[in-house]
Amino acid sequence: MHPAFSVIFLTTLIGAGQGLFLALITGQSYAAVQLLPSQDSTQFYGNGAAIVMLFLIGGLIASFFHLGRPERAWRAASQWRTSWLSREVIVLPALMFLVFVYGVMHYFEWDTVLFTTKEGAKLQVTLVVGIIGALATFLLFLCTGMIYGCLKFLQEWHSPLTVINYTLLGTASGFVLATAFANHNAPELMRFFGIWATIITIAAFITRSASLIRNSRIKAKSTMQTALGVRHNKIQQKAMGFMGGSVNTRDFFHHASAILFKSMKWVFIVLVFIVPVIVIWYGITEANTTVLLTAFVIQYIGLIAERWFFFAQANHPQNLYYQTI
């Protein structure tokens, strides 16, 4: 498939935003049961939610560049019964709304304590909103992953690993960002987020490697024989019916050289997993925001490469019909 930058930015930006939001909720949940010191509502959660919103809005804007007719985008919410894309179109604004409510409640400290246990654990209204938001976050990861995972002919995508990878990679990048953000706004949480960021990055490395191994051994179900219905081992296309290219030749091939395609895999393995883990470890020991932010930026660039490879690797069966001019 042709890697469209609109979709690459959409999935990586909202992934980072969703991950950061999950990090905030994780932090607040731990604080609610007094495992972590509680943080300033405005400084930490309010500003954190604002950053989440920036990422989600960025992703939403990127998604519009993918549409031929963005002015009709509102129609895309209608087919949620059958289409994962439609479900994503509903869940994304719903999550943005929840993040907005969560951020505003924190920013203005409208934070009623619903009840307190004998041990001192407090359930705040914001945490309830946050947990609903966290569910919406996971739902959005599911929708995003299933958009690709539900297409059975794209065998590279048609696997539960697609959803798992979208979830773990997005969460990892959000937690790395949370580490840098915490170092600046809530230093005592920095180590907590840093360790989680490392664990999730390693988990994502395992599942992404699993999908790379799976994809390298895929046997294509469609062949020249089934595409034409001709029983002969040797079939060669001589003409595709036109000479100047069409949507079929532009949208379904990555058009990159074999070397670039192969190297992209190693580029993302190094930039998404190896370098960030080292840089985070260094950033934690030095407690340096710039270093931690660098880890996020490196991983984000790596995720762009990862998404590019994700699309480029998928081989659409229609390509059988478009092999030569």
Next chain:
Amino acid sequence: MTQLALIIDLNVCVGCHACVTSCKEWNTSGSAGFMTDENPYSKDPTGTFFNRVQTYEIGEFPATETLHFPKSCLHCEDPPCVPVCPTGASYKRKEDGIVLVDYDKCIGCRYCSWACPYGVREIDETQKVMKKCTLCVDRIYDEELPESERKPACVLACPTSARLFGDVHDSESDVSVTIREEGGYQLMPEWGTKPANHYLPRRKTRMNIHEDELQRADNPLKKEERGPSAPVDAPTLDDSTSW
């Protein structure tokens, strides 16, 4: 239930592209608007077509055979492109099984083209909506036209009658009989899309009788004939054997 479809006879298709041009001509002049053609007479021409004719070579030289292969929307009975559409612009008509795109609802997200394993949906780069074969839905029901012309433009244009049009759900229709009797098949059956369009294979008439079988060895008419005998001057058993 009705399921309109095309039957394409690969045995007679000569790859002339008449179906491609007549399809484009009819559909670019329709009420749904033109079909984009960018740089038609200069470098890198590109545009939207509902129908393409491709050419394949089967076998290895010198034992090769050329296959001309027209390809358009197969109007699947279980179309994978329809449920993925987020706006409901892609739909399958209940009354005749034609898969259509509502150009006023389409947002041009291309997701349906990803979901079609046959690559028959082409986005119109000017109107930014997805387009595909309509089976000339604006023609086949047009009562202004004489009945013989109420067929898709490609079917009327084909000079070798390689394209048949009809209801594949009616077991007695011409197309159903043809599929049944001439070995009609579907493309990429492995995906369970159940394409309504069928293809007829290349068929050759070969004699399946061996040369030996042309002369019947135990022909009863020859029963009373004299059996084979040695020439008169050939040595007999008496000549060579001492009793």
